[in-house]
Amino acid sequence: MPEGDRAEGAVEDHVVLLDADGAPCGLAPRATVHSARTPLHLAFSCHVVDAGGRVLLTRRALGKRTWPGVWTNSFCGHPRQGESFPEAIARHARHELGMRVGAPREVLPEFRYRAVDASGVVENEVCPVFVALAQSDPVPNPDEVMDLRWVEPADLAALVDLAPWTLSPWAVAQVPQLGEALTPGSTP
Template identity: 65%
Template sequence: MDATAPQDRDAADLVVLLDDDGVPTGTAPRAEVHTTDTPLHLAFSCHVTDGAGRLLLTRRALGKRAWPGVWTNAFCGHPRPGEDPVDAVHRYAEHELGLVLDHLEPMLPDFRYRAVDASGVVEHEVCPVWLARATAAPQLNPDEAVESRWVTPRELRTTAEVAPWALSPWLVMQLEQLPVGASALDAVGDHV
Protein backbone atom coordinates (compact mmCIF):
# COMPACT_ATOMS: atom_id res chain seq x y z
CA MET A 1 0.00 0.00 0.00
CA ASP A 2 1.21 3.54 -0.78
CA ALA A 3 2.55 5.15 2.43
CA THR A 4 0.98 8.47 1.43
CA ALA A 5 -2.50 7.11 0.68
CA PRO A 6 -5.13 9.42 2.20
CA GLN A 7 -6.50 6.81 4.60
CA ASP A 8 -3.01 6.26 6.05
CA ARG A 9 -1.79 9.85 6.03
CA ASP A 10 -3.89 11.10 8.98
CA ALA A 11 -3.26 8.06 11.18
CA ALA A 12 0.48 8.12 10.55
CA ASP A 13 1.02 11.89 10.41
CA LEU A 14 2.91 12.06 13.68
CA VAL A 15 6.22 13.68 14.58
CA VAL A 16 8.79 12.14 16.88
CA LEU A 17 9.28 14.15 20.07
CA LEU A 18 12.82 14.33 21.50
CA ASP A 19 14.48 15.13 24.80
CA ASP A 20 17.38 17.60 25.03
CA ASP A 21 19.83 14.82 24.11
CA GLY A 22 17.89 13.99 20.94
CA VAL A 23 16.44 10.75 22.33
CA PRO A 24 12.86 9.95 21.25
CA THR A 25 10.32 10.43 24.05
CA GLY A 26 6.99 10.01 22.25
CA THR A 27 4.94 11.36 19.37
CA ALA A 28 2.56 14.21 18.61
CA PRO A 29 0.26 14.98 15.67
CA ARG A 30 2.19 17.05 13.12
CA ALA A 31 -0.79 19.36 12.60
CA GLU A 32 -0.77 20.27 16.32
CA VAL A 33 2.92 20.31 17.31
CA HIS A 34 3.90 23.75 15.94
CA THR A 35 2.71 26.38 18.42
CA THR A 36 4.23 29.20 20.46
CA ASP A 37 5.70 26.49 22.69
CA THR A 38 6.77 23.82 20.19
CA PRO A 39 8.55 20.86 21.79
CA LEU A 40 11.85 19.61 20.38
CA HIS A 41 11.10 17.11 17.61
CA LEU A 42 12.71 15.29 14.69
CA ALA A 43 12.66 16.80 11.20
CA PHE A 44 14.90 17.09 8.13
CA SER A 45 15.81 19.69 5.56
CA CYS A 46 16.77 18.97 1.95
CA HIS A 47 18.65 21.02 -0.64
CA VAL A 48 18.09 19.95 -4.23
CA THR A 49 20.41 20.55 -7.17
CA ASP A 50 19.93 20.16 -10.90
CA GLY A 51 22.35 18.94 -13.54
CA ALA A 52 23.79 22.45 -13.91
CA GLY A 53 24.76 22.69 -10.24
CA ARG A 54 22.00 25.14 -9.36
CA LEU A 55 20.02 24.87 -6.13
CA LEU A 56 16.26 24.86 -5.86
CA LEU A 57 14.63 27.46 -3.62
CA THR A 58 10.92 27.32 -2.88
CA ARG A 59 8.54 29.87 -1.47
CA ARG A 60 6.41 28.36 1.28
CA ALA A 61 2.67 28.30 0.68
CA LEU A 62 0.78 31.27 2.06
CA GLY A 63 -1.42 28.95 4.13
CA LYS A 64 1.51 27.47 6.08
CA ARG A 65 1.24 27.82 9.86
CA ALA A 66 4.87 28.92 10.24
CA TRP A 67 6.80 31.21 7.92
CA PRO A 68 4.09 31.48 5.23
CA GLY A 69 5.38 32.91 1.97
CA VAL A 70 9.05 32.77 3.01
CA TRP A 71 11.75 31.56 0.59
CA THR A 72 13.63 28.51 1.80
CA ASN A 73 15.61 25.47 0.67
CA ALA A 74 13.83 22.98 -1.60
CA PHE A 75 11.79 21.27 1.13
CA CYS A 76 11.63 20.18 4.75
CA GLY A 77 9.64 17.55 6.57
CA HIS A 78 9.22 15.18 9.48
CA PRO A 79 10.00 11.46 9.48
CA ARG A 80 7.15 9.42 10.89
CA PRO A 81 7.80 7.20 13.92
CA GLY A 82 9.96 4.27 12.77
CA GLU A 83 10.36 5.64 9.24
CA ASP A 84 13.80 5.47 7.67
CA PRO A 85 15.05 9.08 7.20
CA VAL A 86 15.94 8.43 3.54
CA ASP A 87 12.42 7.17 2.87
CA ALA A 88 10.99 10.30 4.53
CA VAL A 89 13.08 12.58 2.28
CA HIS A 90 11.91 10.74 -0.84
CA ARG A 91 8.28 10.78 0.35
CA TYR A 92 8.32 14.55 0.91
CA ALA A 93 10.15 15.24 -2.38
CA GLU A 94 7.38 13.52 -4.28
CA HIS A 95 4.52 14.96 -2.22
CA GLU A 96 5.67 18.59 -2.08
CA LEU A 97 7.52 19.00 -5.37
CA GLY A 98 6.64 16.00 -7.54
CA LEU A 99 10.34 15.15 -7.61
CA VAL A 100 12.13 11.85 -7.91
CA LEU A 101 15.63 12.11 -6.45
CA ASP A 102 18.44 10.06 -7.94
CA HIS A 103 21.09 10.91 -5.37
CA LEU A 104 20.94 11.74 -1.68
CA GLU A 105 23.74 12.48 0.77
CA PRO A 106 23.94 13.95 4.28
CA MET A 107 25.37 17.48 4.65
CA LEU A 108 24.76 18.45 8.28
CA PRO A 109 23.66 15.30 10.13
CA ASP A 110 23.61 17.02 13.53
CA PHE A 111 21.90 20.30 12.57
CA ARG A 112 19.58 21.58 15.30
CA TYR A 113 17.81 24.91 15.67
CA ARG A 114 15.06 26.91 17.32
CA ALA A 115 13.42 29.90 15.63
CA VAL A 116 10.29 32.00 16.15
CA ASP A 117 8.32 33.50 13.25
CA ALA A 118 6.53 36.86 13.21
CA SER A 119 3.27 35.32 14.47
CA GLY A 120 5.05 33.66 17.42
CA VAL A 121 5.02 30.10 16.04
CA VAL A 122 8.16 28.23 17.06
CA GLU A 123 10.21 25.71 15.10
CA HIS A 124 12.33 23.60 17.46
CA GLU A 125 13.97 20.74 15.65
CA VAL A 126 16.79 18.27 15.41
CA CYS A 127 16.93 18.60 11.64
CA PRO A 128 19.54 16.66 9.64
CA VAL A 129 20.29 18.41 6.35
CA TRP A 130 20.47 16.48 3.07
CA LEU A 131 21.67 17.26 -0.45
CA ALA A 132 19.83 15.61 -3.35
CA ARG A 133 19.74 15.76 -7.13
CA ALA A 134 16.47 16.07 -9.04
CA THR A 135 15.78 14.17 -12.22
CA ALA A 136 13.16 16.65 -13.53
CA ALA A 137 11.68 20.08 -12.96
CA PRO A 138 9.56 20.46 -9.82
CA GLN A 139 5.76 20.25 -9.97
CA LEU A 140 4.74 22.27 -6.92
CA ASN A 141 2.00 21.09 -4.58
CA PRO A 142 0.20 24.43 -3.96
CA ASP A 143 -0.50 23.45 -0.34
CA GLU A 144 3.27 23.33 0.23
CA ALA A 145 4.98 25.80 -2.11
CA VAL A 146 3.75 28.66 -4.28
CA GLU A 147 6.90 29.44 -6.25
CA SER A 148 10.29 27.98 -7.02
CA ARG A 149 13.52 29.26 -8.48
CA TRP A 150 16.89 27.74 -9.38
CA VAL A 151 19.88 29.73 -8.10
CA THR A 152 23.62 29.24 -8.03
CA PRO A 153 25.29 28.48 -4.69
CA ARG A 154 26.96 31.90 -4.90
CA GLU A 155 23.61 33.65 -5.44
CA LEU A 156 22.16 31.84 -2.43
CA ARG A 157 25.08 32.77 -0.19
CA THR A 158 24.92 36.40 -1.33
CA THR A 159 21.19 36.56 -0.61
CA ALA A 160 21.75 35.09 2.86
CA GLU A 161 24.45 37.68 3.56
CA VAL A 162 22.60 40.79 2.33
CA ALA A 163 18.97 39.85 3.03
CA PRO A 164 18.78 37.04 5.60
CA TRP A 165 15.31 38.27 6.56
CA ALA A 166 14.04 37.19 3.12
CA LEU A 167 14.93 33.54 3.78
CA SER A 168 13.84 30.99 6.34
CA PRO A 169 15.99 31.17 9.47
CA TRP A 170 16.90 27.48 9.21
CA LEU A 171 18.28 28.02 5.70
CA VAL A 172 20.40 30.94 6.88
CA MET A 173 21.65 28.94 9.89
CA GLN A 174 22.51 25.97 7.66
CA LEU A 175 24.56 28.18 5.35
CA GLU A 176 26.40 29.60 8.37
CA GLN A 177 27.38 26.07 9.43
CA LEU A 178 28.66 25.04 6.00
CA PRO A 179 32.18 26.40 5.56
CA VAL A 180 32.60 28.51 2.42
CA GLY A 181 34.78 26.74 -0.12
CA ALA A 182 34.49 23.40 1.65
CA SER A 183 30.78 22.63 1.50
CA ALA A 184 28.68 20.59 -0.82
CA LEU A 185 26.74 23.74 -1.65
CA ASP A 186 29.87 25.50 -2.92
CA ALA A 187 31.00 22.52 -5.00
CA VAL A 188 27.58 21.06 -5.63
CA GLY A 189 28.46 19.68 -9.07
CA ASP A 190 31.31 17.67 -7.56
CA HIS A 191 29.12 16.02 -4.95
CA VAL A 192 26.01 14.91 -6.77
Protein backbone atom coordinates in the same frame (compact mmCIF):
# COMPACT_ATOMS: atom_id res chain seq x y z
CA MET B 1 -1.08 14.18 -4.18
CA PRO B 2 -2.28 10.66 -4.93
CA GLU B 3 -5.37 9.62 -2.99
CA GLY B 4 -3.46 6.77 -1.31
CA ASP B 5 -0.90 9.20 0.12
CA ARG B 6 -3.66 11.42 1.48
CA ALA B 7 -5.31 8.52 3.31
CA GLU B 8 -1.97 7.27 4.63
CA GLY B 9 -1.01 10.77 5.81
CA ALA B 10 -4.28 11.21 7.65
CA VAL B 11 -3.67 8.04 9.69
CA GLU B 12 0.09 8.27 10.31
CA ASP B 13 0.92 11.99 10.22
CA HIS B 14 2.92 12.42 13.40
CA VAL B 15 6.29 13.67 14.57
CA VAL B 16 8.87 11.94 16.72
CA LEU B 17 9.37 13.83 19.97
CA LEU B 18 12.89 14.07 21.41
CA ASP B 19 14.31 14.60 24.87
CA ALA B 20 16.93 17.31 25.56
CA ASP B 21 19.70 14.92 24.46
CA GLY B 22 17.97 14.20 21.13
CA ALA B 23 16.74 10.70 22.02
CA PRO B 24 13.22 9.69 20.90
CA CYS B 25 10.72 9.95 23.77
CA GLY B 26 7.28 9.79 22.15
CA LEU B 27 5.02 10.78 19.29
CA ALA B 28 2.64 13.68 18.69
CA PRO B 29 0.19 14.49 15.88
CA ARG B 30 1.96 16.80 13.42
CA ALA B 31 -1.10 19.06 13.19
CA THR B 32 -0.90 19.87 16.91
CA VAL B 33 2.82 19.95 17.66
CA HIS B 34 3.71 23.43 16.29
CA SER B 35 2.57 26.13 18.71
CA ALA B 36 4.03 28.73 21.04
CA ARG B 37 5.35 25.79 23.11
CA THR B 38 6.56 23.41 20.40
CA PRO B 39 8.38 20.46 21.95
CA LEU B 40 11.74 19.37 20.58
CA HIS B 41 11.15 16.95 17.70
CA LEU B 42 12.86 15.28 14.76
CA ALA B 43 12.85 16.83 11.29
CA PHE B 44 15.09 17.19 8.24
CA SER B 45 15.97 19.80 5.62
CA CYS B 46 16.81 18.93 2.03
CA HIS B 47 18.58 21.06 -0.56
CA VAL B 48 17.95 19.74 -4.08
CA VAL B 49 20.59 20.40 -6.74
CA ASP B 50 20.33 19.81 -10.47
CA ALA B 51 22.94 18.31 -12.82
CA GLY B 52 24.27 21.82 -13.51
CA GLY B 53 24.90 22.47 -9.82
CA ARG B 54 22.02 24.89 -9.25
CA VAL B 55 20.10 24.76 -5.97
CA LEU B 56 16.29 24.70 -5.82
CA LEU B 57 14.82 27.41 -3.58
CA THR B 58 11.13 27.34 -2.77
CA ARG B 59 8.75 29.95 -1.45
CA ARG B 60 6.46 28.58 1.24
CA ALA B 61 2.74 28.72 0.47
CA LEU B 62 0.76 31.44 2.22
CA GLY B 63 -1.32 28.80 3.99
CA LYS B 64 1.71 27.33 5.82
CA ARG B 65 1.49 27.56 9.63
CA THR B 66 5.04 28.92 10.04
CA TRP B 67 6.91 31.39 7.85
CA PRO B 68 4.21 31.64 5.15
CA GLY B 69 5.43 33.25 1.92
CA VAL B 70 9.09 33.02 2.95
CA TRP B 71 11.82 31.65 0.66
CA THR B 72 13.65 28.60 1.98
CA ASN B 73 15.62 25.49 1.06
CA SER B 74 14.00 23.00 -1.35
CA PHE B 75 11.84 21.29 1.28
CA CYS B 76 11.69 20.14 4.88
CA GLY B 77 9.72 17.51 6.71
CA HIS B 78 9.36 15.11 9.59
CA PRO B 79 10.27 11.43 9.39
CA ARG B 80 7.65 9.15 10.89
CA GLN B 81 8.42 6.54 13.51
CA GLY B 82 10.33 3.70 11.83
CA GLU B 83 10.87 5.68 8.60
CA SER B 84 14.43 6.30 7.44
CA PHE B 85 15.54 9.78 6.39
CA PRO B 86 15.86 8.68 2.71
CA GLU B 87 12.28 7.32 2.83
CA ALA B 88 10.96 10.52 4.43
CA ILE B 89 12.86 12.67 1.94
CA ALA B 90 11.45 10.73 -1.03
CA ARG B 91 7.92 11.02 0.43
CA HIS B 92 8.19 14.77 1.01
CA ALA B 93 9.82 15.42 -2.40
CA ARG B 94 6.81 13.73 -4.03
CA HIS B 95 4.26 15.49 -1.83
CA GLU B 96 5.68 19.03 -1.80
CA LEU B 97 7.41 19.22 -5.17
CA GLY B 98 5.94 16.36 -7.22
CA MET B 99 9.49 15.24 -8.02
CA ARG B 100 11.93 12.40 -7.57
CA VAL B 101 15.34 12.97 -5.99
CA GLY B 102 18.46 10.81 -5.94
CA ALA B 103 19.86 9.20 -2.82
CA PRO B 104 20.22 12.05 -0.34
CA ARG B 105 23.59 12.74 1.23
CA GLU B 106 23.64 13.88 4.86
CA VAL B 107 25.81 17.01 5.07
CA LEU B 108 24.96 18.54 8.47
CA PRO B 109 24.04 15.60 10.71
CA GLU B 110 24.02 17.62 13.96
CA PHE B 111 21.99 20.65 12.78
CA ARG B 112 19.54 21.82 15.44
CA TYR B 113 17.62 25.07 15.75
CA ARG B 114 14.84 26.91 17.53
CA ALA B 115 13.10 29.89 15.96
CA VAL B 116 9.90 31.87 16.55
CA ASP B 117 7.95 33.28 13.60
CA ALA B 118 6.02 36.57 13.58
CA SER B 119 2.81 34.83 14.72
CA GLY B 120 4.56 33.36 17.77
CA VAL B 121 4.69 29.77 16.49
CA VAL B 122 7.94 28.03 17.46
CA GLU B 123 10.07 25.67 15.39
CA ASN B 124 12.17 23.51 17.74
CA GLU B 125 13.93 20.76 15.82
CA VAL B 126 16.84 18.41 15.62
CA CYS B 127 17.05 18.72 11.86
CA PRO B 128 19.81 16.91 9.92
CA VAL B 129 20.47 18.55 6.56
CA PHE B 130 20.69 16.62 3.29
CA VAL B 131 21.61 17.36 -0.32
CA ALA B 132 19.89 15.36 -3.06
CA LEU B 133 20.15 15.35 -6.85
CA ALA B 134 17.00 16.19 -8.82
CA GLN B 135 15.84 13.25 -10.94
CA SER B 136 12.78 14.99 -12.40
CA ASP B 137 11.42 18.50 -12.80
CA PRO B 138 9.47 19.94 -9.89
CA VAL B 139 5.68 20.22 -10.11
CA PRO B 140 4.95 22.02 -6.83
CA ASN B 141 1.95 21.28 -4.63
CA PRO B 142 0.29 24.74 -4.23
CA ASP B 143 -0.64 23.92 -0.62
CA GLU B 144 3.09 23.68 0.13
CA VAL B 145 5.00 25.81 -2.39
CA MET B 146 3.88 29.05 -4.05
CA ASP B 147 7.00 29.67 -6.15
CA LEU B 148 10.41 28.23 -6.86
CA ARG B 149 13.73 29.20 -8.43
CA TRP B 150 16.90 27.38 -9.43
CA VAL B 151 19.87 29.47 -8.25
CA GLU B 152 23.64 29.22 -8.23
CA PRO B 153 25.10 28.30 -4.82
CA ALA B 154 27.12 31.55 -4.77
CA ASP B 155 23.92 33.56 -5.34
CA LEU B 156 22.24 31.76 -2.45
CA ALA B 157 25.19 32.53 -0.18
CA ALA B 158 25.05 36.19 -1.27
CA LEU B 159 21.31 36.31 -0.52
CA VAL B 160 21.94 35.02 3.01
CA ASP B 161 24.51 37.79 3.52
CA LEU B 162 22.56 40.63 1.88
CA ALA B 163 18.92 39.89 2.72
CA PRO B 164 18.58 37.20 5.40
CA TRP B 165 15.07 38.47 6.27
CA THR B 166 13.83 37.08 2.92
CA LEU B 167 14.69 33.51 3.94
CA SER B 168 13.61 31.06 6.62
CA PRO B 169 15.80 31.17 9.73
CA TRP B 170 16.86 27.54 9.21
CA ALA B 171 18.05 28.30 5.66
CA VAL B 172 19.99 31.33 6.92
CA ALA B 173 21.68 29.15 9.56
CA GLN B 174 22.35 26.21 7.20
CA VAL B 175 23.77 27.90 4.09
CA PRO B 176 27.00 29.21 5.68
CA GLN B 177 27.63 25.75 7.19
CA LEU B 178 27.13 23.93 3.88
CA GLY B 179 30.43 25.12 2.42
CA GLU B 180 31.27 23.05 -0.65
CA ALA B 181 28.30 20.68 -0.22
CA LEU B 182 26.24 22.69 -2.73
CA THR B 183 28.96 23.19 -5.35
CA PRO B 184 28.70 21.29 -8.63
CA GLY B 185 31.69 19.03 -7.97
CA SER B 186 30.27 17.74 -4.69
CA THR B 187 26.71 16.80 -5.65
CA PRO B 188 25.51 13.39 -4.50
